[in-house]
Structure formats: C-alpha cells, structure tokens
Amino acid sequence: MSKIVIALGGNALLESGDERTYESQVRRAVSAFRNLMSVISREDVIITHGNGPQVGDLILRNQESKDLPPSMPMHALGAMSQGLIGEIIQEAYDRVRLETGIGKESLVIITRTLVNGDDEAFNVPTKPVGRVYEEEEMESLKRKHPWKFVKTEKGWRRVVPSPKPLDILEKGAIQSALTAGYLPICVGGGGVPVIRKDDGFEGRDAVIDKDSASYVLAHMMEAEELIILTDVECAYINFGTEKQEALGKIGSEKLEKLYEDGQFSKGSMGPKIMAAINFVKHGGKVARIGKLQNVETILSGKSGTIVVP
Numbered sequence: 001m002s003k004i005v006i007a008l009g010g011n012a013l014l015e016s017g018d019e020r021t022y023e024s025q026v027r028r029a030v031s032a033f034r035n036l037m038s039v040i041s042r043e044d045v046i047i048t049h050g051n052g053p054q055v056g057d058l059i060l061r062n063q064e065s066k067d068l069p070p071s072m073p074m075h076a077l078g079a080m081s082q083g084l085i086g087e088i089i090q091e092a093y094d095r096v097r098l099e100t101g102i103g104k105e106s107l108v109i110i111t112r113t114l115v116n117g118d119d120e121a122f123n124v125p126t127k128p129v130g131r132v133y134e135e136e137e138m139e140s141l142k143r144k145h146p147w148k149f150v151k152t153e154k155g156w157r158r159v160v161p162s163p164k165p166l167d168i169l170e171k172g173a174i175q176s177a178l179t180a181g182y183l184p185i186c187v188g189g190g191g192v193p194v195i196r197k198d199d200g201f202e203g204r205d206a207v208i209d210k211d212s213a214s215y216v217l218a219h220m221m222e223a224e225e226l227i228i229l230t231d232v233e234c235a236y237i238n239f240g241t242e243k244q245e246a247l248g249k250i251g252s253e254k255l256e257k258l259y260e261d262g263q264f265s266k267g268s269m270g271p272k273i274m275a276a277i278n279f280v281k282h283g284g285k286v287a288r289i290g291k292l293q294n295v296e297t298i299l300s301g302k303s304g305t306i307v308v309p
Contacts (some may be wrong), residue, residue, distance in 0.1 A: 002225060003178070005218040007211055007275075008032065008049040009227040009230040012292060013088060020053060022088065029092030030105050035295050041102050044178055046221065047213040049089065051189030055081040059130045070196040074129065074160065075192050075203030082110050082188035089185050112169040112201065113191030113208050113216075119163035126159040127207040161206045165190065165213040169201070178221075179208060187213050215275035227299070228272045229292040235305040237263045249306040253282045272308050276307040284309075 012032040013025040039045060058077040072080070086108030093106050125148050133141065138149050138156040149156045168174070168187060177184040190208030194201040211228055218226040237248045237258055247255070256277050264270040276287035290304025298304035 001042070001190050002135040003044045003046075003221060003223040004039065004225045004227060005046045005048060005214055005221065005223045006036065006039075007214040007226070007228045008047060009228075009292070010050045010052050011231040012049065012229070013085065014053050015231070022126055025085075025088045026092050029089055030095055032292055033093050033096040037096055037100055037102065038296060039299060040104065040183060041100075045183060046107075046174060046178060046217070047089070047183060047185045048210065048217065049085060049189075050183070050210045051078065051081040054085055055189055056129065058084075063130060073203065074205035075194070078189055078192045079110055080194070083108070085188055086110075086185055087159045093183070096274060104181060104183055107177045107184055109170050109173055109184055109186040111176065111186045111188065111191045112194045112203075113187070113213050114167035114201070115163040115193050115195060115204065115206065115208065116166060117195035117204070119161070120153070121161040121163040121203075121206070125159040125161045127160050127162045128152070129160055129207065130158050130243055132157055143224060161204075162209060163193065163204075163206055165216045168213070168217045168220060169194070171217065174217070175221060187217050205242075209271045209275075211271045211275040212278075215279045218284060219282050220280055222283070226276065226279045226284055226287045227295070228275065228287070228289045229295060229298075230272065230289065231291065232269075233291050233294070233303065235264065235269055235289055239263075239265075239269075247299065247305045249308065252277045252307055252309055255307055277303075280307050280309045 013028050014020060018024050026152050055077055058080055062071045082255060090106050090108060128150065132155040134155055141147060147158050150159045168191060174184045174186050182306045190210045190213040193204045193206040193208050195204055215226060237247060238244050255273060259273050272289050276289060279287045287307040288298050288304050289299040294303045
C-alpha cells in the first residue's frame with residue numbers, strides 16, 4: 001500500500017452558483033467520494049480540505065450577532081469549520097462506502113498548525129476576511145480591535161496574516177488513526193494557526209494555505225504521494241493567452257523556474273505548485289495536481305500535472 005495525502009479543494013463541497021446549505025455541500029461531497037472511493041479502498045489515504053466558504057460564513061454570522069453572546073476569535077471559528085466540514089464529509093463518505101461495501105471508517109481530527117509568531121506575515125496581513133464595511137464602521141472597529149483593513153472597490157475589509165506552516169501538532173494522532181485502519185480527515189483549512197508559548201500553544205487569527213499545510217503533513221507522515229485536487233484539468237503556463245500550454249509530467253527544478261518566472265497566480269495555482277515542488281524536493285516520490293473527477297487517470301499518469309524529483 002502507498003501512503004497518499006489527498007488535498008481536496010473547495011469545489012469538493014461547493015461550486016460556483018451552489019446554495020451554501022448543509023444539504024448542498026453533502027451532495028457535492030457524495031459526488032467527490034464516488035470518484036475517490038477506488039483509491040481509498042486500496043491505499044492508505046489521508047484527506048485534507050479547504051474551508052474558505054464555510055469559515056467565511058461563520059465570520060459573517062459572528063459579525064451579524066455582535067449584540068448577542070461574545071463573538072469568538074477567528075482561530076476558534078477555524079476550529080468550528082473543521083467540525084462542520086468534518087460532519088459533512090463523514091456523512092457523505094458513509095453514504096458512499098455503504099453503497100460500495102467498503103468497511104474503512106473515517107475519523108475527523110481537529111488539527112492545529114504551528115506557525116512562527118515572528119513570521120513577517122503578521123506585520124503585513126494580506127488575506128481579506130469577513131464582510132465589507134463603510135469607513136465609519138471600519139474606524140469604529142479599529143478603535144475596539146487590533147485589526148487591520150484594506151480599501152477595496154466596494155469598501156473596507158479586514159485583512160489577516162497568512163503565515164508559513166511549520167508543524168502539524170496532531171500528526172501523531174493522524175498516524176495512529178491511519179495505522180488503525182481509519183480514513184483520517186484533518187488539516188481543515190490549513191489547520192488552526194497556533195504559536196508556541198512557554199506554557200503550551202496559543203491560537204492566532206490568521207489564514208494558513210491549505211495546500212502548504214498539506215505538504216507539511218505529507219512530508220512529516222513520509223507519504224509517497226501528495227495529490228492536490230481542484231477544479232481544473234492541470235496547471236498551465238501562459239494561462240489565458242493564445243500561448244497557453246498544459247503541463248504534464250515535469251521535474252521539480254524546471255517547475256520551480258516557471259514559478260519564479262511568475263507563471264502561476266499567487267492567489268490560486270501558485271500555492272499548489274509550490275506545495276508540489278516542496279514535497280518532491282524533500283523526499284516525496286511524486287506530487288499530482290488535477291481535477292477531482294479525473295483522480296483515477298491522475299493516479300495512472302494519464303492526466304493532470306505530475307511533479308517528480
């Protein structure tokens with residue numbers, strides 16, 4: 001058996017135009033697992049996932065209920081989203097595994113990701129979260145909270161840091177679950193950001209890139225493969241131009257040169273490319289990027305971007 005970390009993109013639960021209801025997310029997850037069940041049944045698989053829409057909704061609810069019980073910090077909302085998405089994924093997975101007669105059960109692990117409290121990202125927050133504010137409301141919030149804001153076309157939005165993930169604190173529990181025969185579901189939304197303190201760990205309001213955290217987990221778990229599933233067939237160079245070209249099998253050094261040349265958007269494909277490069281540069285056998293629906297042909301090397309050392 002191969003040990004494989006599969007990072008599910010947001011489209012596994014929500015696609016553009018979907019109602020953001022619990023039921024619609026379960027339906028998307030059922031469809032995702034019908035594509036994934038073959039590999040889950042034959043390999044040691046760990047599932048990681050994004051949480052952007054879900055934690056965004058929790059932030060909005062937090063803001064709208066400000067006159068009710070005290071609001072929770074963003075890192076706590078990240079933990080809440082892991083539980084919410086974990087239930088959605090488990091419900092969908094159980095439906096499909098019972099359809100197919102697969103005995104492997106799933107286990108949701110609320111996961112914390114260690115970051116450096118001195119990471120430069122904390123000095124230059126860039127990730128917009130929450131709703132749009134008018135200037136007067138923004139100024140009022142700045143007096144109450146140590147928040148930073150950025151001006152957009154529609155108004156002001158809060159921005160938070162996106163620090164580099166260093167360690168997955170629950171890696172031992174994840175390995176134990178895998179060894180016991182479970183399908184671990186973990187590192188949701190990149191994990192809950194925490195820093196090390198003299199007396200333990202403390203949460204920080206930040207957003208950790210899910211693919212970067214999935215790479216850190218895959219490396220620490222000594223996985224053979226990292227599979228990043230998204231809503232496009234593969235990575236492209238010269239994307240959106242007449243010279244657009246799909247990338248198939250490619251060495252990590254060549255891909256890194258393309259990354260340094262600015263071929264991949266920092267807000268979408270860039271983090272996936274960097275996670276794939278880092279994984280194979282630090283001992284991974286192969287990283288794959290492609291469309292969720294094509295997972296079997298991605299595994300066989302017939303589709304997707306295949307990154308090798």
